[in-house]
Amino acid sequence: MRIDLNSDLGESLGAWTMGDDAAMLSIVSSANVACGFHAGDAAGILQTLRAAAARGVAVGAHVAYPDLAGFGRRNMDVASADLQADVIYQIGALQGLAKVAGTRVRYVKPHGALYNTIAHDRPQAGDVIAAIRAIDPTLVLVALAGAPLVNWAREAGLTVVSEAFADRAYTPEGTLVSRREKGAVLHDAQAVAARMLRLAREGVVEAIDGSSVRVQADSICVHGDSPGAVAMAREVRAVLEQAGVAVQAFAA
Amino acid sequence: MRIDLNSDLGESLGAWTMGDDAAMLSIVSSANVACGFHAGDAAGILQTLRAAAARGVAVGAHVAYPDLAGFGRRNMDVASADLQADVIYQIGALQGLAKVAGTRVRYVKPHGALYNTIAHDRPQAGDVIAAIRAIDPTLVLVALAGAPLVNWAREAGLTVVSEAFADRAYTPEGTLVSRREKGAVLHDAQAVAARMLRLAREGVVEAIDGSSVRVQADSICVHGDSPGAVAMAREVRAVLEQAGVAVQAFAA
């Protein structure tokens, strides 16, 4: 039995540091690496890619809207031709840096507002799918478990990996509880780790109302943007491994 | 007998148009395509790449300093790690877009201040050379004829194509007359075309003092940023072809 752990990395920008990439690369099996549109400068991205290569961590393109000031978290009504070309540009840039770092881009995981939007918005989802197919149809798309995007992308011929979020509460319908709701974000590392173990073993998480809900996920997203987040990610990995669940990239 | 004609393309940005890419793609054999750092948005770049592919025009990466406001024309004291990674990032991004457009990047021609600086500045030249070698050592470097960069790059194992500038006056030493000097820029399309024909045939141009100077060039840079520039480029091509000099990309 095995599952993937992924995290957002390479998000420093020039003089500004974000997260502890070195620590996270000792925990996760897949690194979603910023491509310069919401975060990441080329030299910092290259450094993270080299560290990922050295650790044997799989690399994905964390593509985003062009919005450094908003960290890619603001919805943007980007025209179809722009969105497609922007995604191709970002993947290409990361492919170039990855090659130099001795690794290659295996998957694409959209970031922030783009991630949330394409989970259910057909036109923008179509643009991201078209961009991936155009540059390399063997790239895997990482998508929110249970979102319409999963089927849209599969119907278009892409391989899709569904992911769960370690520190988020789920509704009885298997969707994420909105961050605006109380209890949406979980803070107890041990409880989170136990939930993820159950997810890996049974494909089930306990919903916010106490019921059990099926969540089909091949990857678990963990965060590394605070010391507490790193500790939680480490706990998730430890509990999984102690129970005999291998932490392993979906992209071989 | 043959020679290459190259021009800077893909330099529009969102709502701002620059140059007449369609016209220039019917004249030149090589297109130096902006990579987003001094000019070019991804969708516009992709459009130019598709047009270049349709025309059979060879594509090069017109890499630059990160300076949209200054159009890459301002010297910048970029740290070595940044410059190398920035160049790789730009080439990678263009490679991704080029693949989607059905073509591929054959060469690298630095733009503006970066072009001028690395012609003679050893450290920055070394960074650009290292970046090209790291991402793809078969990429050709286009450099100013007679500049120290030509040998530096060849010694590092790169293939270098030297270029002359159609509309620029030369010193008796074979270097460009500074734009600050009177007579540095030539405006008579027929005279320019005749000069370039002599260059292609004899490897010689008439210097600003009337002497003849040897300029070894495999490519001629023409501009397309005004209707007059397009007309001059067209005249250069016509005169070359009428004299039996084939206009053909150096990168097959």
Added chain:
Amino acid sequence: MRIDLNSDLGESLGAWTMGDDAAMLSIVSSANVACGFHAGDAAGILQTLRAAAARGVAVGAHVAYPDLAGFGRRNMDVASADLQADVIYQIGALQGLAKVAGTRVRYVKPHGALYNTIAHDRPQAGDVIAAIRAIDPTLVLVALAGAPLVNWAREAGLTVVSEAFADRAYTPEGTLVSRREKGAVLHDAQAVAARMLRLAREGVVEAIDGSSVRVQADSICVHGDSPGAVAMAREVRAVLEQAGVAVQAFAA
């Protein structure tokens, strides 16, 4: 009888030119000057401000979302604190440049997607209103005639000037026909000028269905982004003046 003519100016960016500011400043009475977020670099803005000052044209801040690549035409879900501060920042920057140019900022006209959004979106409208009130409550807000924004801003204590669009068709309800509809944009300069004369005299325009609709406007927006647009603007002014309608800034 008098009316104001306004136009978007200062929208060049570094090496990229947009519009013919000099020509438009001989036609309009109010200049909506870009503030660097959707267009405009500081030196170019300053040049336009100096020309406006020399011509006696009133100056307004053409504030926008931070989106050069999209020219401020893309909707962005900007957080309240960011939108307020971004608007203040832009107005302040233009005030500084205007002072140096020997003039001052009299009004604010949001640009593009921000203009369209706040016409009817209460939260973002509230942020723009709050920003204007905070930096200078005597600044006039230019808003779409008939939009909810007009009353929201007046209720908050701002002076509002409503504007009509010279080259746009109107619905029988007095709103703009969407650009996606056929006939939304008018191209006949004489017809446009005649419409604007009627608007100035009677407060009425002919709607797209042939009916007459009341449009209360103290200013008319004309464009200058093409030679045809400049010619149309010139015709509007000429027809107004020949009929005895003075073209005069609302902001004295």
Added chain:
Amino acid sequence: MRIDLNSDLGESLGAWTMGDDAAMLSIVSSANVACGFHAGDAAGILQTLRAAAARGVAVGAHVAYPDLAGFGRRNMDVASADLQADVIYQIGALQGLAKVAGTRVRYVKPHGALYNTIAHDRPQAGDVIAAIRAIDPTLVLVALAGAPLVNWAREAGLTVVSEAFADRAYTPEGTLVSRREKGAVLHDAQAVAARMLRLAREGVVEAIDGSSVRVQADSICVHGDSPGAVAMAREVRAVLEQAGVAVQAFAA
């Protein structure tokens, strides 16, 4: 007896945090606030300005080259018209935000590479001086003690405040030891505080060779970009005050 303490603040950018502005505002008497060109987003700048106003800390414009990726630390060969307008734009933007925050901009302290360049480069110094004079000739310029800029600005009619750097070694000639030299940066908070006390009292610092050198400074620059830096700044203030030297803004 009194002296000013200044520090660089407002340098966070969207999701990226830099420094501990709250802590530093309890230590310094003058805040050099980023203006968005090398660091700072409008909302974060406004927050820092409000905190400075609440603390009674004087505010200055920390103007810079347009270079977020390089944090304004890279030399840029900016044309005169651009540099002047860029400086005016930044001061204006900060004036607007400062007014909303209930304070106002009292001085200008150029940042990073611009600071170092204008200390001795006549053309760029002239541009910065011209920009300040154009927008508000009563703004004080903070400059490196002993640099040619001090006199150039005074000759142009500006009020200049010279500053020393708390954590930097000085040459026997009273200039800063280059950061590339060993011993250029001092790390012992108590020793630094003692040095600054001597500077405040006697106008003398001990140079790197052990000699005493006269440094005329009305302000001391302290850093806040790490917990150690904050502690050092606090120590400097404490030692000054214990010795009866009032820490007080030069700009009343």
